[in-house]
Amino acid sequence: MTVTTAGELPDGTYDVVVVGAGVVGTAIARELARHPLRTAVVEAANDVGDATSKANTAILHTGFDAVPGSLESRLVREGQRRLAAYATESGIPVEPVGALLVAWDEEQRAALPALAEKAGRNGCPDARIIGADEVYRREPHLGPGALAALDVPGESIICPWTTTLSYATQAVRAGVDLHLNCRLHDVSRTPDGEGDGHSLRTSRGTVRTRYLVNAAGLHSDTVDRALGHDDFTVTPRRGQLIVFDKFARDLVRHILLPVPTALGKGVLVAPTVYGNVLLGPTAEDLDDKAATGSTAGGIAVLREKGRRIVPGLIDEEVTAVYAGLRAATEHDDFQIRAHPGQRYITVGGIRSTGLTASMAIAAYVTELLAGAGLGLGEPRDLEPVRMPNLGEAFPRPYQRAELIAADPEYGVLVCHCERVTRGEIRDALAGPVPPGSLDGLRRRTRARGGRCQGFYCGAEVRELFDERAEVQRG
Amino acid sequence: MRSERTVDVLVVGAGPAGLATAARLADAGEVEVLEREARAGGIPRHCHHGGFGQRTGPQYVRKLTGEAARAGARLRTSVTVTGWAGPLTLDTTSAQGLERITARAVVLATGARERPRSARLVPGSRPAGVFTTGELQQTVHLHGRSPGTRAVVIGAEPVAYSAVRTLLGAGVEIAAMITGLPRHQAAVTDAADTRLRRRVPLLTDATVAELLGRERLSGIVVRHADGRRAVIACDTVVFTGDFVPDHELARRGGVLLDPGTRGPAVDSAFRTAEPGVFAAGNLLHGAEPALYAAREGGLAAAAVLRHLEGAPWPAEQIPVRTEDPLGWVAPQRITPGGPPPPYGRFLLRTTRFLVRPHLVVHQDGRILHRQRLAHTAVPNRSFAVSGSWVGAVDPRGGTVIFTAEQRSI
Numbered sequence: 005m006t007v008t009t010a011g012e013l014p015d016g017t018y019d020v021v022v023v024g025a026g027v028v029g030t031a032i033a034r035e036l037a038r039h040p041l042r043t044a045v046v047e048a049a050n051d052v053g054d055a056t057s058k059a060n061t062a063i064l065h066t067g068f069d070a071v072p073g074s075l076e077s078r079l080v081r082e083g084q085r086r087l088a089a090y091a092t093e094s095g096i097p098v099e100p101v102g103a104l105l106v107a108w109d110e111e112q113r114a115a116l117p118a119l120a121e122k123a124g125r126n127g128c129p130d131a132r133i134i135g136a137d138e139v140y141r142r143e144p145h146l147g148p149g150a151l152a153a154l155d156v157p158g159e160s161i162i163c164p165w166t167t168t169l170s171y172a173t174q175a176v177r178a179g180v181d182l183h184l185n186c187r188l189h190d191v192s193r194t195p196d197g198e199g200d201g202h203s204l205r206t207s208r209g210t211v212r213t214r215y216l217v218n219a220a221g222l223h224s225d226t227v228d229r230a231l232g233h234d235d236f237t238v239t240p241r242r243g244q245l246i247v248f249d250k251f252a253r254d255l256v257r258h259i260l261l262p263v264p265t266a267l268g269k270g271v272l273v274a275p276t277v278y279g280n281v282l283l284g285p286t287a288e289d290l291d292d293k294a295a296t297g298s299t300a301g302g303i304a305v306l307r308e309k310g311r312r313i314v315p316g317l318i319d320e321e322v323t324a325v326y327a328g329l330r331a332a333t334e335h336d337d338f339q340i341r342a343h344p345g346q347r348y349i350t351v352g353g354i355r356s357t358g359l360t361a362s363m364a365i366a367a368y369v370t371e372l373l374a375g376a377g378l379g380l381g382e383p384r385d386l387e388p389v390r391m392p393n394l395g396e397a398f399p400r401p402y403q404r405a406e407l408i409a410a411d412p413e414y415g416v417l418v419c420h421c422e423r424v425t426r427g428e429i430r431d432a433l434a435g436p437v438p439p440g441s442l443d444g445l446r447r448r449t450r451a452r453g454g455r456c457q458g459f460y461c462g463a464e465v466r467e468l469f470d471e472r473a474e475v476q477r478g
Numbered sequence: 479m480r481s482e483r484t485v486d487v488l489v490v491g492a493g494p495a496g497l498a499t500a501a502r503l504a505d506a507g508e509v510e511v512l513e514r515e516a517r518a519g520g521i522p523r524h525c526h527h528g529g530f531g532q533r534t535g536p537q538y539v540r541k542l543t544g545e546a547a548r549a550g551a552r553l554r555t556s557v558t559v560t561g562w563a564g565p566l567t568l569d570t571t572s573a574q575g576l577e578r579i580t581a582r583a584v585v586l587a588t589g590a591r592e593r594p595r596s597a598r599l600v601p602g603s604r605p606a607g608v609f610t611t612g613e614l615q616q617t618v619h620l621h622g623r624s625p626g627t628r629a630v631v632i633g634a635e636p637v638a639y640s641a642v643r644t645l646l647g648a649g650v651e652i653a654a655m656i657t658g659l660p661r662h663q664a665a666v667t668d669a670a671d672t673r674l675r676r677r678v679p680l681l682t683d684a685t686v687a688e689l690l691g692r693e694r695l696s697g698i699v700v701r702h703a704d705g706r707r708a709v710i711a712c713d714t715v716v717f718t719g720d721f722v723p724d725h726e727l728a729r730r731g732g733v734l735l736d737p738g739t740r741g742p743a744v745d746s747a748f749r750t751a752e753p754g755v756f757a758a759g760n761l762l763h764g765a766e767p768a769l770y771a772a773r774e775g776g777l778a779a780a781a782v783l784r785h786l787e788g789a790p791w792p793a794e795q796i797p798v799r800t801e802d803p804l805g806w807v808a809p810q811r812i813t814p815g816g817p818p819p820p821y822g823r824f825l826l827r828t829t830r831f832l833v834r835p836h837l838v839v840h841q842d843g844r845i846l847h848r849q850r851l852a853h854t855a856v857p858n859r860s861f862a863v864s865g866s867w868v869g870a871v872d873p874r875g876g877t878v879i880f881t882a883e884q885r886s887i
């Protein structure tokens with residue numbers, strides 16, 4: 005079990021190195037872990053899932069509105085099935101709340117039949133159009149003016165943080181090396197005589213590998229160019245989101261989607277598995293791949309739209325505002341390509357459905373690696389993982405008498421807003437893939453993520469984190 | 479697997495209000511105070527400065543804790559009340575497990591907190607180094623950690639000056655204090671001392687437009703009233719004041735809240751709309767000083783004792799509210815024939831500075847009371863208005879309304 009955060013990288017040659025430990029890179033690593041291979045993941049950040057994979061809308065899509073026949077549509081559908089099953093097995097919170105795609109004017113209503121038909125072709129035969137009466141019966145706090153809706157029962161909400169962490173945990177437990185704080189600078193071919201493959205120059209020295217997988221998200225185009233390809237350019241498309249207080253949760257029962265326009269999927273209102281309500285995302289094309297800040301304009305636009313969709317929402321307090329960057333490209337599909345001669349697979353442009361598609365992408369990339377000549381060996385079943393539950397639909401430790409009786413630390417609350425116990429924080433800090441920052445700890449436990457944002461528990465949580473870091477430094 | 483018990487009075491929260499309530503309930507039978515923190519005392523635990531009578535916060539906590547214990551109350555810390563299982567039944571979690579406790583009277587004394595950056599919708603990045611005063615005080619005074627090196631303090635009411643004191647004591651340079659109002663809202667001596675002797679500049683009519691920095695805060699963007707923007711370099715920002723009652727339990731229990739204070743609406747005997755449920759302290763109004771919260775606790779205890787003796791819960795109450803520029807009034811219910819408000823006064827807040835305003839209280843167009851305030855009404859600080867007129871309220875009439883008449887400055 006190896007996670008490194010500093011120092012030189014190991015000598016020798018890996019069979020596969022995956023660049024990027026987002027939800028896609030970790031899913032690939034987990035899939036490769038089933039095979040007798042020497043696999044490593046190199047990640048620039050101090051944690052897994054620290055880029056786009058932590059800042060999305062957290063929906064497990066059915067793919068009902070994908071472009072039929074595209075690679076994305078296939079991988080989203082297959083990924084949805086795989087991840088739904090995996091989530092249940094691994095304790096990743098997921099709730100099949102269903103979606104309503106609400107038509108607010110005649111033009112939108114007129115678009116519903118075509119969307120229903122497309123949903124059918126995308127493998128969602130149970131999607132159907134419902135009238136205003138049923139819409140308001142099922143969603144009583146919806147703003148006035150809804151004419152009809154497309155009901156898509158299969159759409160679910162999921163915990164994106166636990167998903168990535170679960171993949172990474174399983175991969176690391178099965179022998180994959182995870183090298184954090186390790187940015188890939190450039191790639192060269194290994195000199196003759198040292199085996200065919202790649203020599204990767206990173207911020208932590210050089211590492212060699214026979215096969216290379218580029219899952220670098222927003223930087224997948226840069227890495228692709230380093231290998232001599234000019235197939236796509238990533239234009240970060242920012243999505244700002246507002247998280248409303250848990251008091252808002254009773255206002256919303258489904259994922260409330262707008263009818264998509266040429267400009268994108270539009271602004272939705274959705275519950276989260278943590279018991280909050282999300283409003284967003286915006287869609288802003290930028291040129292800065294680090295522009296994950298929120299803006300006054302973005303917040304204002306979202307509140308305006310939210311007021312129309314669920315008026316009561318705007319009266320509730322805001323718990324958090326965040327932004328994520330979609331890895332959009334000039335193409336209308338994922339950019340997954342094998343370059344067998346180079347022993348290299350590009351996994352780029354995984355823009356707005358990568359969480360859902362992750363497991364299917366991983367299976368597909370593994371096939372591509374085999375096609376490029378990598379001998380996979382006999383696959384084996386991975387040891388199952390059971391992740392700590394962060395979801396409100398399932399019992400949390402503070403509610404479990406038997407757990408507290410066995411270990412009283414699960415009865416001592418530290419973060420009061422999110423009801424996080426000292427036992428959970430201890431476990432996360434000692435976990436196989438420990439957090440690199442307080443934010444990483446929040447993504448593993450929810451500590452400090454609630455309405456007070458640390459007024460009550462911030463200092464204590466930091467103390468627990470620092471104590472652990474000090475112990476590790478010796 | 480929940481153990482069930484009954485007690486006479488259950489007090490939720492062992493801050494000044496809850497402890498003071500318990501201290502006056504020696505005659506109430508079995509009294510239990512539940513506190514989710516490891517130590518009793520609430521906010522004053524981490525106010526390492528004077529101003530609590532002749533004491534510092536921690537000294538004041540020792541006094542209150544002793545008084546509650548001497549009155550025979552059972553004080554339990556590290557016990558969190560997680561929700562309601564009935565009108566007077568609460569569920570708890572602690573290291574001892576899960577409990578379900580039913581009482582004859584429940585007193586909510588869960589306090590108030592500052593609204594953090596996100597609730598204030600301040601845009602920008604999400605770096606480390608962003609505090610509220612509560613987190614700052616705990617970081618420095620309870621954990622002995624350094625918050626940063628150069629700070630900006632958002633707010634200029636009394637708690638903002640406490641934040642300044644904590645920062646300077648921890649060796650942090652303060653680049654500026656910033657308030658959206660035209661002047662500070664603290665004691666004149668505190669404000670003058672901070673500006674002149676400690677040389678902390680106060681930017682008035684200014685707001686934070688953006689936070690900058692990736693991992694750690696690198697600066698903030700200030701916007702002035704005329705639209706000018708400027709960057710102030712800092713690695714720490716403290717959002718102070720802007721209090722909101724910690725009303726989660728009240729709201730989850732269906733207790734009616736007042737839209738002004740956002741705490742439970744209560745009458746002059748600290749009774750909420752739910753029979754048997756009382757509320758006291760800063761849960762009712764963020765934020766009054768600790769001594770005031772404690773005094774309310776004492777008064778609430780008297781009302782609890784009357785309730786235990788069988789005094790009826792009022793069925794009909796007259797609501798009380800304010801009109802702009804007034805922000806809120808407490809208490810917000812008048813029980814016909816009930817006791818006068820605490821100390822015979824209503825507490826009020828204004829949203830703007832008002833120089834010696836005329837305050838008018840009316841009901842259905844009939845003036846009940848008129849009073850000229852002898853001083854300036856200052857936002858973020860309460861002022862009192864006599865409640866001598868409550869006997870004249872029409873028990874069958876409509877809402878009693880407080881208005882202020884004064885040119886705003």
Ligand SMILES: Cc1cc2nc3c(=O)[nH]c(=O)nc-3n(C[C@H](O)[C@H](O)[C@H](O)COP(=O)(O)OP(=O)(O)OC[C@H]3O[C@@H](n4cnc5c(N)ncnc54)[C@H](O)[C@@H]3O)c2cc1C
Nearest residue numbers: 024026028048057060061063188221243328357358359360
């Ligand atoms: C606003 C928004 C809403 C979304 N909503 C949904 C949704 O509801 N459902 C859904 O399924 N999907 C959604 N998505 C899409 C989903 O979040 C992404 O498709 C997915 O997170 C992409 O994962 P990734 O691993 O490719 O990228 P990332 O998470 O960005 O990971 C890439 C990693 O590579 C690392 N890296 C980059 N360059 C280097 C280098 N040179 N060396 C080392 N490491 C490097 C980065 O540090 C990063 O950790 C949404 C996206 C956004 C922005």
Ligand SMILES: Cc1cc2nc3c(=O)[nH]c(=O)nc-3n(C[C@H](O)[C@H](O)[C@H](O)COP(=O)(O)OP(=O)(O)OC[C@H]3O[C@@H](n4cnc5c(N)ncnc54)[C@H](O)[C@@H]3O)c2cc1C
Nearest residue numbers: 491493494495513514520521559588589759760767768771
């Ligand atoms: C940062 C800050 C600085 C201040 N500085 C001063 C000052 O210098 N001087 C001054 O006079 N006043 C100050 N105040 C005002 C302060 O609020 C009062 O001093 C006083 O603490 C109010 O007392 P209280 O009992 O109403 O609430 P609190 O002191 O807030 O106590 C409430 C208690 O309830 C507990 N609680 C809440 N929910 C639950 C639950 N579900 N289960 C169990 N326990 C629960 C909390 O843990 C807390 O201990 C300050 C306030 C703040 C926020």
